[in-house]
Amino acid sequence: MLARDRFPHAVLLAGAHGIGKYTLSLMLARAMNCLQPFKTDDLPDYCGVCSNCLRIAEALDLETRCAEAIEAREAMRDTDKRETRIFVQTHPDVLVVPPDPPQMMIKVDQVRYVINTIHYKPEKGRRRVFIFTDSAFIKEAANALLKILEEPPDYATIFLLARNPGDLLATIRSRCVQFRFTPLPVEEVDKDLAKHRPEWNANQRKLVARLSGGAVGMARSLDLAEYMQSRGDALALLNSATQTGDHSMLFQTTEAYRTGADGKEKTDRLLRALYSLLEDLLAVISGMPELVRNADIAADLKSLAMMVDFQWIMQATQQLGQIQSGMRRNVLRSLSLDAFALSLER
Ligand SMILES: [Zn+2]
DSSP: OTTTTOOOSEEEEEOOTTSSHHHHHHHHHHHHHOSSOEEETTEEEOOSOSHHHHHHHTTSOHHHHHHHHHHHHHTSOHHHHHHOOOOEEEETTEEEEOOBTTTTBBOHHHHHHHHHHTTSOOSSSSOEEEEEOOSOBOHHHHHHHHHHHHSOOTTEEEEEEESOGGGSOHHHHTTSEEEEOOOOOHHHHHHHHHHHOTTSOHHHHHHHHHHTTTOHHHHHHOOHHHHHHHHHHHHHHHHHHHSOSOOHHHHHHHHTTSSSTTHHHHHHHHHHHHHHHHHHHHHHHTTOGGGOSOGGGHHHHHHHHTTOOHHHHHHHHHHHHHHHHHHHTTOOHHHHHHHHHHHTOO
16 A cells, blocks of 8 residues: 555554554554665565654654653643643654553543644655554544544544454544454464574473464563463462462462552553463363463363363453452452452352
């Protein structure tokens, strides 16, 4: 589409976290704005070294850029703080719009800013690019976005990135050209990891490749030591829940999640580990052990699976969902973890 100069004004990139939506949108932004464009296999490519490519690439580390923007806002006076929305802009023609904390939604002022600036002509490049990195829009924001999508200027491209496109209004989706990312096969992720995480051995690569669900960005950035710690705790929690009696081990485990600045992240990791173990248990009791992701602890999973049934796994999954929504409302984490494990007793 770029080669034919027919690139759509609104593109919806859909797929799992870490699958490459943001990476691809910034690659396209560079191909659109590179100062020394050339062709690879007869298709538009970018040099990666001109000032436009370099500046756009600075936005690649989205997490760090967002943290910087949030920190800058925190340092403001209260009145300014309220009026300042979070953006990432490392190049004048490429604006990244992430969800705005603490609600982590895209807000109406963020969309209004796009409306107010989208008609400026490109300053340093050929196309202006707007990237909304999340599909969680406040209702008014979604309605405002709809207005831009109705009549975007010729030189603008809007990317909407969504894990689940169903989160977006149907009227928004219908105005976008939609692309869905399919997960990479485990072997491909494994191969990529051999290059990008050479410190991992074959077994570690295999585990991470399986855990990533085919999302290579997720695989590359996984902190394996952290995952092992969370998974160990998750396993202890499930074991304690299925083997009634002594709960001292359980309370010892959840105690570690009680306080501290990293408490929420730590609990998030624990919940993710719990989900992945429950999925594996489901695979085991369904007689499909080849689907197990945590294959390195197959023996533990097998003995745990003997203690539970389908009903129990469903119940546990539902309870995890409740803990997550409780966390959003700031309900005490460790208490809900205790309650979670106790409620699953057989
Ligand atoms: Zn370039």
